[in-house]
Every structure is written in structure tokens, then in C-alpha cells.
Amino acid sequence: MPNPDILARVVIALGGNALQSKESDGTADAQLKVVKETCELLAELSAEGYEMAIVHGNGPQVGRILLSSETAKDVVPPMPLEVCGSMSQGYIGYHVQQALKHDLAKRGLSYPVVTMVTQTIVDKEDPSFKEPTKPIGPFYTEQEANDLVAQRGYEMREDKARGGWRRVVASPKPQKIVEIEAVKQLWDSTIVICAGGGGIPVIENADGTLEGVAAVIDKDFGAELLAEEVDADILLILTEVEKVAINFGTPQQQDLDHLTLAEAAQYCEAGQFGKGSMLPKVEACMKFVRSYPSKRAIITSLSKAKEALAGNTGTVFTY
Numbered sequence: 001m002p003n004p005d006i007l008a009r010v011v012i013a014l015g016g017n018a019l020q021s022k023e024s025d026g027t028a029d030a031q032l033k034v035v036k037e038t039c040e041l042l043a044e045l046s047a048e049g050y051e052m053a054i055v056h057g058n059g060p061q062v063g064r065i066l067l068s069s070e071t072a073k074d075v076v077p078p079m080p081l082e083v084c085g086s087m088s089q090g091y092i093g094y095h096v097q098q099a100l101k102h103d104l105a106k107r108g109l110s111y112p113v114v115t116m117v118t119q120t121i122v123d124k125e126d127p128s129f130k131e132p133t134k135p136i137g138p139f140y141t142e143q144e145a146n147d148l149v150a151q152r153g154y155e156m157r158e159d160k161a162r163g164g165w166r167r168v169v170a171s172p173k174p175q176k177i178v179e180i181e182a183v184k185q186l187w188d189s190t191i192v193i194c195a196g197g198g199g200i201p202v203i204e205n206a207d208g209t210l211e212g213v214a215a216v217i218d219k220d221f222g223a224e225l226l227a228e229e230v231d232a233d234i235l236l237i238l239t240e241v242e243k244v245a246i247n248f249g250t251p252q253q254q255d256l257d258h259l260t261l262a263e264a265a266q267y268c269e270a271g272q273f274g275k276g277s278m279l280p281k282v283e284a285c286m287k288f289v290r291s292y293p294s295k296r297a298i299i300t301s302l303s304k305a306k307e308a309l310a311g312n313t314g315t316v317f318t319y
């Protein structure tokens with residue numbers, strides 16, 4: 001890659017707060033403002049000598065695209081969910097490309113930054129098609145949620161921690177990144193934004209053709225698969241909290257510096273990690289270190305990314 005003093009190859013998963021603030025009104029301007037702050041930090045990592053690929057979430061964005069498409073169905077044909085997913089990769093990638101390129105240039109770095117529309121193969125028999133779990137789009141009150149179930153047939157689930165109801169869709173596990181060879185070829189010269197939202201979910205038919213399916217993959221699992229495929233040294237999952245905790249949100253909360261596979265499994269079993277929030281991140285980290293026992297996976301906040309990569313904070317997963 002561009003920088004001769006490579007510190008490590010890192011796949012970075014960007015959580016929701018890296019793309020939008022809590023108060024975000026969902027406008028493109030609001031997203032770009034947050035993305036600009038995020039890219040300052042990413043450019044700093046790049047300048048330090050970390051090679052990176054970027055995987056972003058898309059839950060709020062893909063949900064809003066789907067909602068506008070459904071709402072306008074009498075005027076324009078509605079788009080299937082996976083097509084909405086591809087659109088979300090495009091506009092989030094566009095914002096990251098623009099902001100990151102600018103921040104790299106400020107540091108005298110001229111690496112190309114490119115977004116790759118990425119498909120991810122899933123199993124059509126994945127159990128999640130029968131039990132949707134992935135929250136997308138805006139938050140609703142209970143009354144609004146009930147109305148949406150009755151009027152539009154949405155499946156809705158309460159997010160108690162964040163005080164609202166959200167539409168949920170299937171979230172199958174990613175099995176294979178279709179464009180992975182292109183990502184590998186670009187790695188040495190380019191910062192690639194790929195597998196956004198975990199990738200556009202597709203199934204592989206018996207004749208080898210690909211077909212989109214209505215689902216949203218978890219970006220943490222997508223990032224983990226990418227990290228395995230590109231032989232990354234580190235899987236870095238950036239979210240809102242600096243460290244994973246046990247007894248999270250209680251007076252007994254204890255932030256964790258380090259988790260072995262065995263410890264993490266025990267805490268998963270004990271229900272210590274929020275389903276649909278921290279649990280998939282922990283599971284993705286566990287999968288990475290299980291596959292590569294000599295490597296690290298880290299969960300930390302965006303603002304602590306540099307410190308965490310240097311080994312000074314975050315929750316570090318090892319075999």
C-alpha cells in the first residue's frame with residue numbers, strides 16, 4: 001500500500017454513530033457532517049501507517065430508502081430491499097470518498113479512495129429469513145408501530161435501550177463476498193470502502209447466477225468475513241462505547257480490557273451483550289480470532305481508535 005511504513009492491515013467496521021448523530025434528521029447534509037468528522041480520524045490512522053478497508057453500517061439509511069420507495073409506490077415502482085441496500089452503499093460511500101480524500105490530502109497523502117458496490121452470498125435457507133432481527137430505518141412510538149403492522153404488514157420490534165420501535169428484516173449470515181478478488185487487487189494501492197451494510201445479500205442459484213434477496217446483512221459479520229479474506233492483521237469494530245462491558249448500564253458495570261474466546265463465550269451464554277447491538281460485534285470478533293488465533297480483534301469507540309490500535313484501550317479479543 002502507499003505508506004512504506006506499514007503498521008498493520010486493518011479492516012474497520014464503522015458503526016451508526018460514525019455516520020449519523022443521535023439527533024440526525026436523516027438528511028444527506030447531516031450525514032455528511034458526521035462523516036467528515038469520522039474521516040478526519042480515519043485519515044489520521046492512514047497517516048500513521050495503517051492500511052485499511054472500510055465497512056460501514058446502513059441500517060438507518062437502507063430503511064429510509066425503502067420507506068420512501070414504499071411511500072411513493074403510486075407514483076414510481078417500489079424498489080426491492082436489496083436494491084435499496086445497493087443504493088445505500090452508493091450514497092454512504094460517496095460521502096466517505098469525498099470526505100476521506102479531502103482529509104488525506106490535508107496530510108499530503110494522495111491515495112485513491114473508492115467505493116465498491118459489493119454483493120455478499122447468503123444461504124437461502126438461513127434461519128433468519130423466518131425470524132427477522134435486523135432493525136432498519138427510523139424509530140417509532142408503540143402506537144405508530146402498531147399502525148405500521150396493521151397498515152403495511154411490517155414486522156416491528158422494540159429497542160428498549162434506545163426507547164423506540166423499529167422495523168426489522170431478515171439478516172442472514174454472510175458466506176462469501178462476490179467482489180473479493182477486486183478488493184484484494186486494489187488493497188495495495190487504494191483505500192476501498194466495501195461490503196457496506198455487510199454487502200448486498202444475494203443467493204447463488206444452481207446454475208451459478210446470483211439473485212438478490214430481501215434482507216440486510218450485519219456489517220460486523222460482513223467486516224469479519226472481509227478481514228479473513230484479505231488476511232487482515234486486525235479487525236477493528238468502531239462503535240459508541242470505548243469498551244465492551246459486563247453488567248452494561250447497571251451500577252455494577254465493568255468495562256473489559258481483554259477477552260479470550262472462552263471468556264467471551266461464557267459472557268455470551270450469560271446474556272451479557274445486547275442482542276442486535278453488542279452481541280453481533282462480540283460474535284464477529286470471536287469468529288476472527290477463532291479463525292486466526294495469532295491475530296487481534298478490537299471493539300472501541302471511533303475517537304479511541306488510534307489509542308486502541310496502539311494497544312492502550314478498547315476491548316481486545318484474543319484466542
Ligand SMILES: Nc1ncnc2c1ncn2[C@@H]1O[C@H](COP(=O)(O)OP(=O)(O)O)[C@@H](O)[C@H]1O
Pocket residue numbers: 014015016017057238239240241243244245246247248272273274276277278279
Ligand atoms: N455489554 C455491553 N457492553 C457495551 N455496550 C453494550 C453492551 N450491550 C449493549 N451495548 C450497547 O451496544 C451499543 C453498540 O451497538 P449499536 O449501537 O447497535 O452499534 P453500531 O455502532 O454498530 O450502530 C453500544 O453503544 C451500547 O449502547
Ligand SMILES: NC(=O)OP(=O)(O)O
Pocket residue numbers: 015016056057058059060135196197198216217218219220
Ligand atoms: N447493516 C448493518 O449492520 O447496519 P447497522 O450497523 O447500521 O445496523
